[in-house]
Amino acid sequence: MFVPRKVADSYREMINSIGFYPSLFSIGFLLFAIITMSLEYVAPVEQIKSFISVVLVDSAENARTILSTLAGSIISLTVFSFSMVMVVLNSASASLSPRVVPGLITRKSHQMVLGFYLGSIVYSIIMLININKLEGGDTAIPSLGVLFALVFGLISLGLFVFFIHSISKAIQVDNVLNGLFRQTKAEIKSIQTRQAECPFNDFPDFTQWHSIKSTTEGYYKGVHTDKLCALLEQENIRIYISVNQGYFTVKGYPFLKCDKDISANEALIAKILDCFIFYIEEYISDHYRYGLTQISEIAVKAMSPGINDPGTAVKSIDMLSILLIKRLEISDTNYSFKHTDNDPLLFIHETSFDELLHDNFTPLRNYAKSDAYVMTNVLEAFKNILFVAHDDEDARNSLFNYLNAIVDDINEQVTNEYDRREIKNMLNSITRISEQQGEKLVARFERHQD
Numbered sequence: 345m346f347v348p349r350k351v352a353d354s355y356r357e358m359i360n361s362i363g364f365y366p367s368l369f370s371i372g373f374l375l376f377a378i379i380t381m382s383l384e385y386v387a388p389v390e391q392i393k394s395f396i397s398v399v400l401v402d403s404a405e406n407a408r409t410i411l412s413t414l415a416g417s418i419i420s421l422t423v424f425s426f427s428m429v430m431v432v433l434n435s436a437s438a439s440l441s442p443r444v445v446p447g448l449i450t451r452k453s454h455q456m457v458l459g460f461y462l463g464s465i466v467y468s469i470i471m472l473i474n475i476n477k478l479e480g481g482d483t484a485i486p487s488l489g490v491l492f493a494l495v496f497g498l499i500s501l502g503l504f505v506f507f508i509h510s511i512s513k514a515i516q517v518d519n520v521l522n523g524l525f526r527q528t529k530a531e532i533k534s535i536q537t538r539q540a541e542c543p544f545n546d547f548p549d550f551t552q553w554h555s556i557k558s559t560t561e562g563y564y565k566g567v568h569t570d571k572l573c574a575l576l577e578q579e580n581i582r583i584y585i586s587v588n589q590g591y592f593t594v595k596g597y598p599f600l601k602c603d604k605d606i607s608a609n610e611a612l613i614a615k616i617l618d619c620f621i622f623y624i625e626e627y628i629s630d631h632y633r634y635g636l637t638q639i640s641e642i643a644v645k646a647m648s649p650g651i652n653d654p655g656t657a658v659k660s661i662d663m664l665s666i667l668l669i670k671r672l673e674i675s676d677t678n679y680s681f682k683h684t685d686n687d688p689l690l691f692i693h694e695t696s697f698d699e700l701l702h703d704n705f706t707p708l709r710n711y712a713k714s715d716a717y718v719m720t721n722v723l724e725a726f727k728n729i730l731f732v733a734h735d736d737e738d739a740r741n742s743l744f745n746y747l748n749a750i751v752d753d754i755n756e757q758v759t760n761e762y763d764r765r766e767i768k769n770m771l772n773s774i775t776r777i778s779e780q781q782g783e784k785l786v787a788r789f790e791r792h793q794d
Contacts, residue, residue: 403485411468411469
């Protein structure tokens with residue numbers, strides 16, 4: 345079924361909102377409260393209540409006191425918990441990177457705790473308004489509902505302890521980095537697995553394909569693959585996405601290529617463009633590149649004068665080196681075999697290894713080039729990547745091209761003899777992996793000293 349882009353964008357915005365799960369929980373508890381009240385005075389339930397009467401309230405005043413106390417207390421927990429979320433988001437944005445904030449907002453465990461709080465409040469209020477006076481002076485007390493409300497209140501206290509523990513861990517830089525690393529590595533692994541299961545190497549010449557221009561401006565973040573491939577199969581055409589995910593497109597920019605000229609079919613072009621996703625936030629689930637960017641930005645932030653945490657920068661550099669090694673295992677052009685058993689219908693331009701080096705190490709190189717300790721670890725990271733990618737000529741050339749830029753910055757910024765000796769030792773270790781290019785690198789370093 346074809347879903348318009350506005351509907352799809354609204355759905356994505358809704359499910360990524362901090363209020364999505366709390367809203368679902370509130371509705372669920374409201375329905376449960378209605379079910380409880382509809383069954384409260386049924387004969388079989390009355391019999392059950394007689395067996396557990398020791399834990400049920402027997403007066404309207406006690407019921408009102410318990411429910412009012414529960415509702416007020418859980419409201420206080422909710423306000424405090426929401427305040428903690430805002431503090432964490434502000435702290436993460438200031439000390440880590442604004443890019444990690446969307447991931448923290450959409451953390452399911454925190455949303456579910458907040459949702460349970462709101463649901464418990466709704467349930468308690470529904471029970472409170474159902475303590476009614478009856479004819480003859482008697483009072484209808486939803487004693488089973490009060491028991492459920494009390495249980496929900498006790499669970500809320502336990503969840504509050506969990507929430508404080510979880511939110512305090514969420515802001516710790518090591519936990520943030522480890523989470524980003526695991527997610528990014530998993531995304532790279534999923535692409536590698538898909539390409540291994542459906543290998544394809546006979547890529548067409550995309551330069552000869554016909555361009556399709558964008559009709560909107562924004563950050564291209566992904567594509568509804570199932571919907572697009574179904575449309576491509578129906579029209580018997582193939583599409584190549586020529587820009588990287590995260591690329592900012594403007595109206596009229598040719599970011600797609602098609603193997604057939606469909607420029608006259610405006611309705612088909614509109615349907616194709618409606619399959620693409622444009623928004624600002626960066627979620628690792630969309631593409632592994634965002635995980636690399638967030639780790640790199642945390643490293644840059646750690647080197648800022650206000651934070652000055654080279655240890656975090658070094659850990660980030662090590663993670664980037666591992667992820668870049670994993671990136672070498674996938675093809676530079678991704679593809680999808682959905683809705684076809686023959687050639688792929690959809691081709692996707694993956695961010696090249698050279699582009700990833702530039703995007704993730706250039707900010708770090710510029711901000712940390714005067715720190716010999718960090719730059720030595722950058723060289724060590726490149727040495728580790730070279731060790732794995734030694735037989736990949738393109739990757740090796742990209743690494744040495746970038747190493748030349750690193751050495752130039754070191755020559756300009758690092759003058760201390762001890763620091764330069766440590767850096768030279770690291771360059772010599774690179775020479776042992778790739779002798780000819782490594783010797784040129786050492787000569788470049790020594791030439792400046794002479």
